[in-house]
Amino acid sequence: MWTLKRFLTPYKSAAILAPLLMVLEVAMDLLQPKLMSSIVDDGVLAGNLSHIVTTGLFMLLFALIGWVGGAGCTLFSSKAAVGYGTDLRQELFDHIQKFSFRNLDTFQEGSLITRLTSDITQMQTFVQMLLRMFIRSPMLIIGSIIMAFTISVKLALILILSVPILFIILYILISASYPLFASVQNKLDKVNAVLQENLAGIRVVKAFARARQEKKRFQQANEDYTHTAVKAWRIVSLNAPVLSLMLNATIVAVLWFGGFQVVGGDIAAGDLIAFINYVTVVLSSLTSIGMMMMSFSRAKVSATRINEVLHTQPDIQSGDDMSRKGAGQVEFRDVYFRYDGEHTLSGITLTARPGEKVALLGSTGSGKTSLVQLIPRLYDASQGEVLVNGVNVRNWDLQDLRSRVSIVLQESILFSGSIRDNICFGRPDATEAELRAAAQAAAADDFIMNLKDGYDTELGQRGVNLSGGQKQRISIARALLMQPEVLILDDSTSAVDLRTEAIIQKALHSLMKNSTTFLIAQRISSVKDADCIYVLDEGEIVASGTHEHLMAHSSHYQAIYYSQQRKEDVQFG
Template sequence: MVRLMRFLKPYWLIALLAPLFMLLEVWMDLLQPKLMASIVNDGIIGENLNHIVRTGGVMLLVALVGLIGGACCTICSTIASQHFGKDMRQELFRKIQSLSIQSVERVGTGSVITRLTGDIAQLQQVVLMTLRVFARNSFQIIGSVIMVYTISPRLSVILLIMIPMIAAVLVIVTRVSIPLFARIQASIDQVNTVMQENLSGIRVVKAFVRSGYEEKRFDGANGGLLRASLKSARVAALNMPIMSLILNFSIVAALWYGGVLSREGSLPVGDLAAFLTYVTQLLFSIMGLGNQLMLIARAKASADRINEMSDMQEPALEAVEAGLQQGGMQRSDARIERGRLEFRHVGFSYDGNMKNAVLRDIHFTAEPGETIGIVGINGAGKSTMASLIPRIYNVTEGSIHIDSHHIADIDPEELHSKVGMVLQQAMLFSGTIRDNIAYGKPDCTQAELEEAASAAHAHAFIMKLPDGYDTRVGQRGVNLSGGQKQRLSLARTLLLKPQIVILDDCTSAVDLNTDGRIRQSLRQIMGSSTCLIIGQRIASVAHADRILVMEHGRITAQGTHAELFERSNLYRQIALSQQEV
């Protein structure tokens, strides 16, 4: 948790003011029992009404000052904790954006969301409570001990027995609670994962009438969270009864021993009443400190999870960096000028173990202006291979070069701005059609927007919509057809005019005539770009300068449509089967 306190550093002044204002409030609270003792000893017993009125006025003034101190502490601690949480969320989100999909998938989307929301909220709450409650309880304990000792050193011996007992209980409960809270956060991850999968695939759930099954899945995850929460609650529940027992025992002991001292005449009645008040404040503050430690214990589990994500590295990237350093080279932040693409004996495995490789010895070159088609049966590794170019995944062995630069040398922003990828599953965001097409180039002109939309054969249907380019798009494009979403996704990439274009079966929901017109437009608008077209339909790749045929993660044949129809059995079978259809 100490590492994460760096997010509080920019707000150190206001964070420092919060406990200082709390110190003022506690100081005022500590004066009240002394003033009350003065009223009892000098006013009531001494029958001095003026002293009672005068001291009562002072007590009201002290209470007002304490109220102001408490209010200022609340304001300062809230500002500091809110900025702390905001900055932490921002940095963690930035870290998530820098990770490959492979790394995010390894953590799990549900877990990522929990860390970005629930875990940070836990830490934010700890900062808030530390600057207010923890500071108050700490100051109250120290101040009460001092005041108790000044009233009666003999009577304060009771505290020497009670405080170590309470401290021992706090240490034991806190140590037992930390792993239990870690299990709670993991259970929340599972609940979020099940919920996210259900909401994302709600149409499939409804279509296959699997609502009952999904309810059972959620019940299992929800039940796991319940069991983890109850287990931690049972441990936490021991804290309050034990503390109350020690508190009550201390008060009884103080009353008995204080009564003895009062009868001896060594302790005035007013001082005894003040002593009991301070003891009660002291022990309640210790109990509050115990609850605060429980909160910190839970926050520690959250802090560990956030630090784990912040420390995540890309294994494949680390290997590349090590290789560059061993060769005496440094990252050059190379620029992409032409778009010449080269795969050099690339292999890839999702778990990093080449025994489970999905790609093996992928070796080919694509020149600027060349169109490369990629075909193969489902599961051949076509989309995975394409995902390695923009480093959605990192290669496990071999290397990929663009314009003779290793892709690890190329700045990620440069790489992503010069490599455009259009996926089969079109992803649109809430907003307008204009926002979605201009997503990668927000400052584009209307003419550029329409040129890209026209090239993707989307302009015509956009203009038929009620508000044209300002038509609102529902979440994930729910109010558009599959073909319309694919064309908008294609227009979004064409607007950038990247040096390398990857079309991953992005016209599968488009009819053949429209598909043909889109290909003609692509040749005009992206004529100088390197183009990779992954297609299930032979018609989508037949025009390519060269076609790669993939089987079981390898390139088994390459050539033109006519050459492959003669030489490749797989290619011919795919082509003939589609002709029959």
């Protein structure tokens, strides 16, 4: 937990002022019982009205000073805690941005969201309590015990006996609750994961009439979370009644023995009242510490989860090779790759020269997407080399490499904002002419201009107000606007009709004639004009060549071609 204290450094002044002002408030609070004792003994019992008024005014003055100290402490502790939470959240978010796909596969999206929200809120709350209550309560305890000893050593011994018992009870409760709070956060991860999946796929849920099953799935995750949370808070709930019992028992003991001392003249009645006030302050502060220690338990769990992310080093580290001249030559030299377990790719060797159009064909799961994701280092090869412009991608500066490689993923991801913002995502400084040219090449300009606000049309989350084909075309335009040396199209025209696909292919041939293009497609008609077609099967290249060459020499390619021909015959009669 303490490794995160560096995020308080920018707010050092506020973090120092808050406890100092709290010391002022505590000092004023500790004077109040003494002044009350003086009013009773020297004012009320002595019939001295002027003493009552004077001492009462002092009590009001000290209370006002204490209020200023408390308000100042709250102000500065809030400033430090909110700044701490903001910086920690930003650091965690920035660190996640450095993660490779493999790192992101380690953490569920729901878990990362929980860590960025709930866990950081826990830490922010803890810091504020640390600067305020963790100062106030211990100082009140220490100060009250000292003041109690100045009144009566014998009665103070009762207090000294009570405090260790309370600490033992607190230790037992905290030890029992800590592992449960860790489980609570894990259960919350699962709730968020189910919720996120459902909201992201709500249209699929409705299309397949799976709302009832989804409700049950969420209910189960929610009930698991509730059961664990109730179990944890059941232990926490024991804190208040146990401490209250000890408080009342101690006050009864003080009244019992103190009453005899008052009757015997060993202690004044006002001093006994003040002593009881100090006892109440000590035991109430212990109750507050008990609640704070529970907060500490939750914060410790959250800190562990946050550190788990911060200490996860991105497995893809940037090289330092920049601005290497070239026109997009890509080479794979005996490349192997695995996610977990067996290799997804085995012995891949191929070369794509500048300006060539290379197609990858194969059944689902044959490794086509895995292969192209190695080029911009979304993953690293397990064995072998991937080179761009003659340089191993591991040696490239990541920012420079990825600025030269544009990829259109299988799933078209759009962001909230305008169509213009989405197309210019990689090049915010693009001109209007460049924007329109990219959209026209992607066969998107016509439908965009037919929208009421054209390129300034606001998109819903994930582009929900566009069709699948429209989203794909905007994704292609976004990639083309980058004017990359290497363009990767991963089945990016699967949602468009054949006519639109032909228009896009024709525009790509003209616009990207100087770039190397990798095209993954399911339809042979989409790749027939490629300079070289690689056929993959179970992670291996089983054939390569032009369409004509493969039709003459590859049984794999022929099987794919004739199966698609039969489908088209059935479809079109």
